[in-house]
Amino acid sequence: MIPRSFEYLRPSTLQEAVQLLDKYEESKILAGGQSLIALMKLRLASPKYIIDITRIPGLSYVKEEGNKILIGPLTTHDTVENSPIIRNKCPILSEAASRIGDQQIRNRGTIAGTLCHADPSADVPTTFLALDGEVVAMGKDGERVIKAKDFFQDFFTTALNPNEVVKEVRVPVLPPKTGTAYIKHARREGDFAIVAVAAIITLDENNVCKSASISLGSVGPTPLRAVEVENALVGKKLTDEVIVAASELADRGISPPSDIHGSAEYRAEMAKVFTKRAIRLALSRIGG
Template identity: 90%
Template sequence: MIPRSFDYLRPSTLQEAVQMLDRYEESKVLAGGQSLIALMKLRLASPKYIVDITRIPGLSYVREEDGKILIGALTTHDMVENSPLIRQKCPILSEAAGRIGDQQIRNRGTIAGTLCHADPSADVPTAFLALDGEVVALGKDGERLIKAADFFQDFFTTALNPNEVVREVRVPVLPPKTGTAYIKHARREGDFAIVAVAAIITLDSNGVCKSASISLGSVGSTPLRAVEVEKALVGKKLTDEVIVSASELADRGISPPSDIHGSAEYRAEMAKVFTKRAIRLALSRIGG
């Protein structure tokens, strides 16, 4: 289908973008366009104004500062997947970005775009939640930090105000003795997740689980933390018995949808299976 007609605006700074979003009702930011344009063609979104931020300089970077990795809003999925810094210090984000669609999508789609789109089946949001990441949002009153736990509010809904733009995404540099895994259950490579799991496990010097962060995608209206699973891991030696019994709790607090790809019951069962696999894989990746 052809989108409804709209006015195209091209700010040269983010401040100008914010002014435009503030001035024009029913305006939308355009980044990689990999979700927004599809929605407009289906007429599921019909903004009157498109604010194209892609020509604003200085929004595509990856750098480390004060124990965090700072990622510019327009950094593409391909750059996140292949950044040596992210691969070394926060590998789960690279792994999740590398599972998005196909290479063409990863060349154009952006990290802020997938977070702001807030599809509960998307890959990067699930990893971002497990990482306790944060976004820097710029509005007309200045900047504010929004934590991952507060950012995703409902299906395709975030805590951003209509006149705010994400300028930067921040994730932690992971501590030593940490292993991570992002795995997704999809019908074919490149499809959206039926169920996805992000697992981050840190051990202490005695090999006991010091912290566990597990999040699930495609089992609710937002990515969800598997709090009961985390509690069942922390403070224990992660024997396979402990992993298996903790993973059985992965269906607590989720509300999976039923669709042509799987029933709610199937997704709940897969949440347990893939949680178990993700924890095992994360554990196997912990170096000395």
């Protein structure tokens, strides 16, 4: 199984990568390649030009700036999983990264890669949406910031223009009294989710839910925020009754696909179950 022929380009700066993207129409950025190369081998994707950005220096980093964590686009899932900054300040991203594929894939796959691939059943996109993360996109006319809610547009489609690349990924430093959980229902541990839920819950000093951010993966063309669930939590003491009642709203506004691992109806039911479990787990993780 070998890809169709293509030209291989290796820019030495991100600016150069953008120029190449702009110049060649059927071109594609290659980062970790853990999705793209498989698709090319199956001949389901056949770019004429591959722009390999993995040699560009300085694109793998994790740093804290203000109330944000800045992540270089080529930062691998393994680095995200094990970064002390992310583990301490935004543990849900670490948890999501740890559930991707397997060790070899996490060693090679990158955060920008999985975001740009925009598979609605992938682990990081769902979490990124719950985090209200940001992507810094770079094009030939400059940079722009795209919010997570605007970034995912459709199955495997993002708001990036064809000649834009991701320069940086940003997620918030989570406030105190916040608990998070990323869980998924999958046949095997490392599989793409049948349903995935990312939950971020912040309580106020009276242990009333100050904010709730719940996103669901694998229930529509993009990861989706469970807005009705969130609304049913905010302003309330999160008793189990509240959580159960809120979770029952998780199937509102979703349009799950059907495949051999789960029908649309099953996914809708599982969205409720896993929303409930994610909220419970997130709540249990809020430190005193």
